[in-house]
Amino acid sequence: GAGVSQSPRYKVAKRGQDVALRCDPISGHVSLFWYQQALGQGPEFLTYFQNEAQLDKSGLPSDRFFAERPEGSVSTLKIQRTQQEDSAVYLCASSPWTSGPFKNIQYFGAGTRLSVL
Amino acid sequence: EDKVVQSPLSLVVHEGDTVTLNCSYEVTNFRSLLWYKQEKKAPTFLFMLTSSGIEKKSGRLSSILDKKELFSILNITATQTGDSAVYLCAVEEGGSSNTGKLIFGQGTTLQVKP
Numbered sequence: 001g002a003g004v005s006q007s008p009r010y011k012v013a014k015r016g017q018d019v020a021l022r023c024d025p026i027s028g029h030v031s032l033f034w035y036q037q038a039l040g041q042g043p044e045f046l047t048y049f050q051n052e053a054q055l056d057k058s059g060l061p062s063d064r065f066f067a068e069r070p071e072g073s074v075s076t077l078k079i080q081r082t083q084q085e086d087s088a089v090y091l092c093a094s095s096p097w098t099s100g101p102f103k104n105i106q107y108f109g110a111g112t113r114l115s116v117l
Numbered sequence: 118e119d120k121v122v123q124s125p126l127s128l129v130v131h132e133g134d135t136v137t138l139n140c141s142y143e144v145t146n147f148r149s150l151l152w153y154k155q156e157k158k159a160p161t162f163l164f165m166l167t168s169s170g171i172e173k174k175s176g177r178l179s180s181i182l183d184k185k186e187l188f189s190i191l192n193i194t195a196t197q198t199g200d201s202a203v204y205l206c207a208v209e210e211g212g213s214s215n216t217g218k219l220i221f222g223q224g225t226t227l228q229v230k231p
Binding site: 003004031033035040041042043044045048050055056059091095105106107108109110111 | 121153159161207217
């Protein structure tokens with residue numbers, strides 16, 4: 001595709017519900033990142049995939065957060081038993097390279113705005 | 118703890134003004150510094166800086182990195198209303214994980230008035 005696509009754009013959940021957020025990276029991009037952006041703050045790293053392998057999940061705030069990328073393309077971020085503090089914009093980014101000086105130019109999707117009531 | 122700090126947090130100027138946005142960082146294993154522009158949609162890439170003293174330029178925007186003093190600036194000359202956005206500074210942390218994850222500042226909100 002032309003860019004990173006995320007869906008849904010907006011999600012309202014009742015506290016305690018499970019949610020699933022989808023990311024379609026740019027075709028052929030090997031690296032995929034998830035970030036969480038609270039209102040008025042910069043994005044914070046959640047997790048990283050290289051193809052289907054989840055190489056870094058150090059930023060996931062709790063075991064209620066789970067991410068997968070089973071075929072090395074589309075990724076899903078799942079949040080179980082949502083809490084109000086989970087309300088944020090969840091950004092997905094992809095980059096084509098796994099090494100070299102340009103690996104860190106990440107191309108972002110528009111994000112999913114999650115509101116937990 | 119690694120951190121990136123941007124200043125000012127917000128700025129209001131008039132069209133035609135020149136603005137300078139600041140980004141300082143304390144990162145254990147610095148690899149590069151990136152600037153993004155975020156409107157009400159996806160952050161879009163502006164610059165990547167890896168070497169001190171070399172200015173990157175794109176139209177009315179320019180940026181430079183000082184690795185000795187651990188900061189970068191983003192300049193915008195002859196501002197236009199379309200420059201209104203949040204400008205994000207991010208540093209790639211190049212530790213043992215080597216994933217390319219970015220540490221972001223909190224952003225500078227720029228509003229350009231007609």
